[in-house]
Amino acid sequence: MSTILKKKRKMVQWDPADVKAQLLAKYPPKVARKRAKQIMINEALENETPEISANVRTTPGIITMRGCTYAGCKGVIMGPTRDIINLVHGPIGCSFYAWLTRRNQTDAGPDGENYMPYAFSTDMQDSDIIFGGEKKLEKAIQEAYDLFHPKSIAVFATCPVGLIGDDIHTVTKRMKEKFGDCNVYAFSCEGYKGVSQSAGHHIANNQVFRHIVGENDEVKPGKYKINLLGEYNIGGDGFEIDRVFKKCGITNIATFSGNSTYDQFASAHTADLNTVMCHRSINYVADMLETKYGIPWIKVNFISAKATSRSLRKIAEYFGDQELIDRVEAVIKEEMPAVEAARQDVLPRTEGKTAMMFVGGSRAHHYQELFSEMGMKTISAGYEFAHRDDYEGRQVLPNLTVDADSRNIEEIEVEADPTRYNPRKSPEELQAMEAAGYKFKDYDGLIPDMGKGTLVIDDLNQYEAEKLVELMKPDIFCAGIKEKYSIQKLGIPMKQLHSYDSGGPYAGFKGAVNFYKEIDRLVNSKVWSYMKAPWQENPQLSATYGWE
Amino acid sequence: MLLRHTPKEISERSALMINPAKTCQPIGAMYAALGIHGCLPHSHGSQGCCAYHRSTLTRHYKEPISAATSSFTEGASVFGGQANMLQAIENIFSVYEPDIIAVHTTCLSETIGDDLKQIRKKALTEGKIPKGKYMISASTPSYVGSHVTGFSTMVKSMAGLAESTGKKNGKVNIIPGWVEPCDMEEIKRITKMLGVSTILFPDTSGVLNGPLSGEYKMFPDGGTTIEELKATGDAIGTLALGEWCSAVAARELDTQNKVPCKVLDMPFGLKATDRFIDALRIVGGVTVADELSMERGQLVDMISDMHQYLYHKKVALVGDPDQVISMTEFLVTLDMWPTHIVTGTPGKAFEKRIREITEDLPYEVNVKAAGDMFLLHQWIKNDPVDLIIGNTYCKYIARDEDIPFVRWGFPILDRQGHQYFPTVAYKGALRLLEKILGVLLDRRDRDDSEQQFELVM
Ligand code: SF4
């Protein structure tokens, strides 16, 4: 960008109400009314921020960023577990597209069992649609078992399966009994259920809890045992977090579900604390683990160095052991200088710049802190498939209306386990901690952390994204692969916050350093200054060469 | 080892597909529709399919892919998607203002039984499709055929826009099939060089290989215009490149508009290009420009120069039928030995064609239609090869088995150039050859002992 343009950009002034009006201007009235409720100007007034409409249907014909239930279930939650065979029951496409495209890293470990580089499908044909696909499914499960002898096979239903009425649960149950040494179960995660990926997360949570969690009672070694929920090891985030845990002496029993194994899920009930990263995708399992086994959960965030330190301290405080508290402080002290040096290095080039982010159900929130460490302000943000509690905080939960689409997603009834329920903290202990300001089961959502006059937009679509960029001229825009290149055509760098482009890890201490460098690279790249050729910048032939 | 669970011994599978060599119809329909100027593809089904197709095309082309969806929820799945589609049509024309929408179905809407033709009629009577705007549709259930079938079906729907005025316009229709934008550009360059006036459809050049200029055009400058599509009905003839991708549309123009057609192989490699140029020269009534004969000569020259590195080298090849057929022929032309050949797209005709092309080889090739990459890998384990040609997913096999690998086909997710440097025709064959030689010679440089290591190759 030439210096003239840079100066111009700094002077960009916008009025949020005007931006909102312009976003809505072109819509047919019905669409405009609906979208108006999903675009909120943040008043930054405690408890008085207006309500935002979220987790509602996408309007047909409006180019959405959202995906489907199957993507949330198979792609997000179950995809990163290496030793389960994920068999997709349906026509070929759904399986093909979810094949290795999410950048979940995995360490195949000493046993080497890793099916993640494989795609398994029943490749339904028209005869299966007409006569039913149960036989083919049964045969496919048998073939997978005979070939690989895995410890577990998970079956995922795609759109047509529900419609033709294949009873996948009966088939998997039968096969499980037949094999004896292989846990087989199914997910009714047809793409049309719910309104977004979110329904798929819920379905995955339910089935993992129902069929896997609690299968292995063996007590693992470790003094401070936790689970990390809602961390998917994209670009190695989970590896970095595990590195830090290890250094602190914290044992991670199970990650849901980055770099995970079947056995991690099966043993999750033996941990003493659940720490929740992505609230949206995994809070159901956290709740169920508490009800059934008595393990409390806390919200954590390992995106940004400060947030990482805070989360580690919060874990240490939970266990209340001086040894751990000291260890955590020592680790923070040891890790921070490198982070601070990297931050100071980029700061002069990033400070004062602005960002927008529209992803998922947690990252549009988590990454704001990382940007703020670089002196960058988030001027607009929103989720792709979150619910109101992810925006406004969990206190809105009792007032959430359950519409037809959410009602279709099963809520499983969980009770305290007759033998294994073991409250990790007594009610008195919990109360005392809460009285001292410790927060369990708590998430305040994204809105309180955003500045006054910023725009919070749910389920942003392509048209609005382009308009927002045009009107508010951020220095960087973050979303997913589908949005990447239309934004960059406008001359604004775009960072993928689902798959991280080709980067990562961005979590933890090392991740923060990587992210500072990456954003510095993006917002200061020279490429954006090459968009116009010399003859386009100065079209007039004002001077001539003297060719005498 | 990334694919460490793949056993060498091959067992019969009748229900389980592992590591597919195909994907579903709608993505092909979407790609084809992007080759119409001012067109917004629309996926009639739940939004996940559309998200997946857009993501995959975006990763391959590194370009924005716009497409809308009917966003079915459970209700639409039970009661039919007509209401969603009608609402979508209205929203699309008011918000995005395309000239045309090209709608394809998905597994879901097909299983429900939605009838797009009837929905279109209703939209027309209700005035939801503005004057001068168009909607075409294609039925693309993914439990039939593959992404190739979806492409071909949408191209056929494009041909449905043809109008016959009774007066021939002297043009030749060329249906290029599912090739890269730069391949389409290359075909246009050649027809121009020959002086044959043509209509190429679909044409994604200038759509999926656009510039970075600070401006985002949802509908870029490229693409076959609706006027051109209408004019295909008055053409003197159609050359369809690829039986799987292009023949259906060409035959449609033949029966509907009396435009005679000739179905050729896709012009990859020497001989298929020869046949294409020869056919073009004859239908166009022109003599072949010297420059083009020159390009051909250069290709032959490079083959002769480098023959020693190619001779009897064994190749595993996987991809889409039309591409793989021409590539197999090219490999035979080069005196290489295509050994294991797989396409995911069903069709026994494919296997027959491959056997014909390879019948003079001193061994019997392994060939399978409706096959998968798991089988290909097992074949390679049993009978190792010197080279693998296929899409990006082959890199897992190539790494595990330590075999040189040329990326060619769809999708290519990890390398650049396929959008910009054609592999069709003579220049394209030169590039293919360059790539093949590149990996083979790199391998020699890696493996040669210090004594044998060569400066000049
Ligand atoms: S539901 Fe059908 S159309 Fe959609 S992605 Fe899956 S295979 Fe393709």
Ligand code: SF4
């Ligand atoms: S919302 Fe974000 S963090 Fe959560 S699963 Fe999705 S991409 Fe991951």
